[in-house]
Amino acid sequence: MTESQIEHTVEPVDSYRAIRVDVPKNLDNIRVILVESQEPGNIGSAARAMKGMGLSRLYLVNPCLPWDAKPAWYMAHGAQDIVKSCQVVDTLEEALEGVQFLVGTTHRKRGPRLPPPVSAREAAKAVAAVSQEGQVALLFGREDLGLSTHQISRCQLTASIPMATKNPSLNLAQAVQVFTYEVFLASIGDIPPIELQYAEINDIEAFLNRTINLLKRIGIAPYNEQWETFMMSLRRVFSRTRLEHRDIATLDMIFSTANRYIGRLQRQLEEQD
Amino acid sequence: MTESQIEHTVEPVDSYRAIRVDVPKNLDNIRVILVESQEPGNIGSAARAMKGMGLSRLYLVNPCLPWDAKPAWYMAHGAQDIVKSCQVVDTLEEALEGVQFLVGTTHRKRGPRLPPPVSAREAAKAVAAVSQEGQVALLFGREDLGLSTHQISRCQLTASIPMATKNPSLNLAQAVQVFTYEVFLASIGDIPPIELQYAEINDIEAFLNRTINLLKRIGIAPYNEQWETFMMSLRRVFSRTRLEHRDIATLDMIFSTANRYIGRLQRQLEEQD
Numbered sequence: 316m317t318e319s320q321i322e323h324t325v326e327p328v329d330s331y332r333a334i335r336v337d338v339p340k341n342l343d344n345i346r347v348i349l350v351e352s353q354e355p356g357n358i359g360s361a362a363r364a365m366k367g368m369g370l371s372r373l374y375l376v377n378p379c380l381p382w383d384a385k386p387a388w389y390m391a392h393g394a395q396d397i398v399k400s401c402q403v404v405d406t407l408e409e410a411l412e413g414v415q416f417l418v419g420t421t422h423r424k425r426g427p428r429l430p431p432p433v434s435a436r437e438a439a440k441a442v443a444a445v446s447q448e449g450q451v452a453l454l455f456g457r458e459d460l461g462l463s464t465h466q467i468s469r470c471q472l473t474a475s476i477p478m479a480t481k482n483p484s485l486n487l488a489q490a491v492q493v494f495t496y497e498v499f500l501a502s503i504g505d506i507p508p509i510e511l512q513y514a515e516i517n518d519i520e521a522f523l524n525r526t527i528n529l530l531k532r533i534g535i536a537p538y539n540e541q542w543e544t545f546m547m548s549l550r551r552v553f554s555r556t557r558l559e560h561r562d563i564a565t566l567d568m569i570f571s572t573a574n575r576y577i578g579r580l581q582r583q584l585e586e587q588d
Numbered sequence: 589m590t591e592s593q594i595e596h597t598v599e600p601v602d603s604y605r606a607i608r609v610d611v612p613k614n615l616d617n618i619r620v621i622l623v624e625s626q627e628p629g630n631i632g633s634a635a636r637a638m639k640g641m642g643l644s645r646l647y648l649v650n651p652c653l654p655w656d657a658k659p660a661w662y663m664a665h666g667a668q669d670i671v672k673s674c675q676v677v678d679t680l681e682e683a684l685e686g687v688q689f690l691v692g693t694t695h696r697k698r699g700p701r702l703p704p705p706v707s708a709r710e711a712a713k714a715v716a717a718v719s720q721e722g723q724v725a726l727l728f729g730r731e732d733l734g735l736s737t738h739q740i741s742r743c744q745l746t747a748s749i750p751m752a753t754k755n756p757s758l759n760l761a762q763a764v765q766v767f768t769y770e771v772f773l774a775s776i777g778d779i780p781p782i783e784l785q786y787a788e789i790n791d792i793e794a795f796l797n798r799t800i801n802l803l804k805r806i807g808i809a810p811y812n813e814q815w816e817t818f819m820m821s822l823r824r825v826f827s828r829t830r831l832e833h834r835d836i837a838t839l840d841m842i843f844s845t846a847n848r849y850i851g852r853l854q855r856q857l858e859e860q861d
Contacts (some may be wrong), residue, residue, distance in 0.1 A: 338752045364762060369752030393757060436773070479611045479642030479772060484666060485765075489637060492762045493769055499752060500709070 338369040339502040341446040346372035347491060348410045350466065351457035353379045359390030359398060360488030361455075366394035368495035369502075373401035374410040374452075390488075407454075407466060408517055415449040415513030418442060419462050419470035420494060431473075438474030439497035443504070449513045453494055458487050468547045469516065514558045522563050523549055529570050533577060611642040612775040614719040619645035620764060621683045623739065624730035626652045632663030632671060633761030634728075639667035641768035642775070646674035647683040647725075663761075680727075680739060681790055688722040688786030691715060692735050692743035693767060704746075711747030712770035716777070722786045726767055731760050741820045742789065787831045795836050796822055802843050806850060 347365055352358050352375060362373055375382055382403065391398045404410050411417065418438050433441075442451050454470060456462035467473055476485060476493050485493070514522075527546060537545035558566075620638055625631050625648060635646055648655055655676065664671045677683050684690065691711050706714075715724050727743060729735035740746055749758065749766050758766070787795075800819060810818035831839075 342752070360759070360762075363759065367751045367753055367758055392759075393753075476769070477773065477776065478640045479615070480640055480666075485640055486633070486636065486665075489633075489762065489765045492758075492765055496749070496766055500750065503750065 337503075339443075341443060341502055342369040342499070343371070344446040344449065345370055345442060345451045345453065345498060346374055346410075346414070347495070348374040348376060348407070348452050348454045349378065349487070349491075350376045350407065350455065350462065351378065351460075352382070352455075352487065353458050354386070354487075355379065355382055355384040356386035356390045357458065357487045358382060358401075359387040359392070359394075360486075361491040362387075362391045362394040362397040362401070364488055364492040365495055366391075366397055368492075368499035370495055370498070371397055371400070373397050375401055375403045376407050376410050377405055378403065407469065408520070411452060411469075411516045413450045414452045414516045416442070416445040416451045416472075417454060417470045417516050418451070419454045419456075419467050419473045420490060421456070421462055421467060421473050421475055432475040433472065435474050435476045435494050435497045436501075438472055439494070439501040441472060442498050443501035445513065446502070450515075452516075453491075453498070455487060455491060464547075465543070468550050469520070514560045514563045518560070518563060519550075519558055522567060525567065526570055529574050529577075532574070610776075612716075614716060614775055615642040615772070616644070617719040617722065618643055618715060618724045618726065618771065619647055619683075619687070620768070621647040621649060621680070621725050621727045622651065622760070622764075623649045623680065623728065623735065624651065624733075625655070625728075625760065626731050627659070627760075628652065628655055628657040629659035629663045630731065630760045631655060631674075632660040632665070632667075633759075634764040635660075635664045635667040635670040635674070637761055637765040638768055639664075639670055641765075641772035643768055643771070644670055644673070646670050648674055648676045649680050649683050650678055651676065680742065681793070684725060684742075684789045686723045687725045687789045689715070689718040689724045689745075690727060690743045690789050691724070692727045692729075692740050692746045693763060694729070694735055694740060694746050694748055705748040706745065708747050708749045708767050708770045709774075711745055712767070712774040714745060715771050716774035718786065719775070723788075725789075726764075726771070728760060728764060737820075738816070741823050742793070787833045787836045791833070791836060792823075792831055795840060798840065799843055802847050802850075805847070 347361065347370060349358065349361060352361075358373075358375065358378065365371065365373060383398065387398055388395055402410065418441070420435075421432055442453070445451050454462060454466065456466065474494070476490060478485070523546065526549065527542065620634065620643060622631065622634060625634075631646075631648065631651065638644065638646060656671065660671055661668055675683065691714070693708075694705055705711075715726070718724050727735060727739065729739065747767070749763060751758070796819065799822065800815065
């Protein structure tokens with residue numbers, strides 16, 4: 316009998332309880348996104364962890380099917396409303412609709428083009444601050460693979476849970492528990508309001524695509540034609556600086572002006588031919 | 589099909605990973621005690637949570653049988669060594685052998701004779717400080733009932749996880765995760781060494797029993813003969829003040845002198861009859 320063949324039951328016991336604290340309103344602005352979760356039980360456990368920490372908005376990107384098998388409801392244990400109202404989408408982009416600040420959870424020390432992760436506690440402070448006014452998402456990768464480099468490159472901040480072991484691993488739901496716990500605690504403290512109007516992640520991505528098209532048009536070619544890598548470098552510059560809407564408007568104005576100028580030059584060249 | 593009849597599998601996926609931090613030595617002085625755990629899976633999950641946070645000493649007081657069923661090993665996922673080396677005992681007293689500082693985890697706002705719990709984070713600071721030199725235990729009650737009033741009254745400190753919901757509940761393993769995470773983080777900070785030599789819990793209890801016997805001898809009778817309640821009041825005074833060995837020696841000297849004095853008086857009275 317291999318490990319994966321083992322079946323087991325977990326009693327629906329009421330478990331550990333704790334004192335209640337009033338729920339800060341900023342928590343309504345925070346969503347948890349689980350990417351390609353492989354276990355309904357983990358989805359339910361994550362919902363339960365969220366519930367206790369005042370979060371309610373769960374997004375599942377391309378989850379295992381059926382994602383809402385019995386263990387999802389069973390492990391939710393009192394947080395079935397979160398499972399019921401969760402948004403199931405095909406792509407990360409759909410889950411990011413309206414999101415202005417994206418925090419990726421990761422074990423990686425750092426990627427080739429990625430800054431090192433901050434601690435969960437430090438990230439929670441940023442999440443609590445930004446969510447006073449803006450939409451924030453916590454991103455969790457699939458159980459066996461974590462977040463892809465592409466997914467991480469979409470995040471403005473990456474965060475990690477400090478651990479003691481050589482090959483540290485946490486169950487997905489336990490990671491959600493620690494992060495949401497830190498976000499909850501950071502949120503019940505004194506949070507200075509943020510006045511910036513962050514641009515939405517998807518708006519930034521659309522802007523980057525417009526930029527790439529412009530760059531292609533003027534003949535820029537990245538090393539070995541690795542546009543994806545080149546895009547990551549651009550994201551590092553533009554996505555992680557916490558652009559405001561007006562920043563994008565400004566940059567867009569510059570690039571679209573350049574675009575039009577190039578267009579005029581090209582038309583003039585054609586007319587001369 | 590009822591909830592308790594549902595069987596489900598959880599893939600042995602490697603899950604969420606995190607950056608590694610060097611393990612502080614004080615963590616060797618901290619044990620986790622699970623009282624009457626009802627689910628082998630919870631025991632395994634608790635072991636996994638401990639492992640990631642640098643703890644290794646697990647005690648099971650009167651657990652479900654067989655406590656080491658497949659789910660215990662399965663859910664441990666990389667922390668099977670902790671399950672293998674755990675101490676299974678019949679009574680809390682056995683699990684407290686050598687312990688000088690006992691922290692109980694609870695949801696109760698406060699008991700009739702108990703001070704209100706501190707937060708998990710605050711408790712973790714105390715645990716990190718005391719464990720620099722002394723033996724510390726974190727005590728978790730059974731899934732459905734939590735710790736009994738008697739068990740809580742044995743603790744020098746009670747601690748709770750702040751939560752957002754009206755009927756807050758955490759899975760036992762998630763509670764262990766949050767507490768051990770806080771203890772780990774508190775331990776990797778700057779911890780001032782503690783110079784006090786705390787008495788062991790069991791020594792304090794033995795001292796209290798000697799005291800009670802003396803009080804009975806001199807005719808003290810608590811209201812309604814509720815000795816257990818009276819004992820709790822005494823524990824609150826003596827157990828929660830973090831007595832040192834020498835404190836107990838001093839108190840014992842006083843009480844044993846009183847005891848001998850009473851004995852002499854009684855003998856003199858008998859001789860006069």
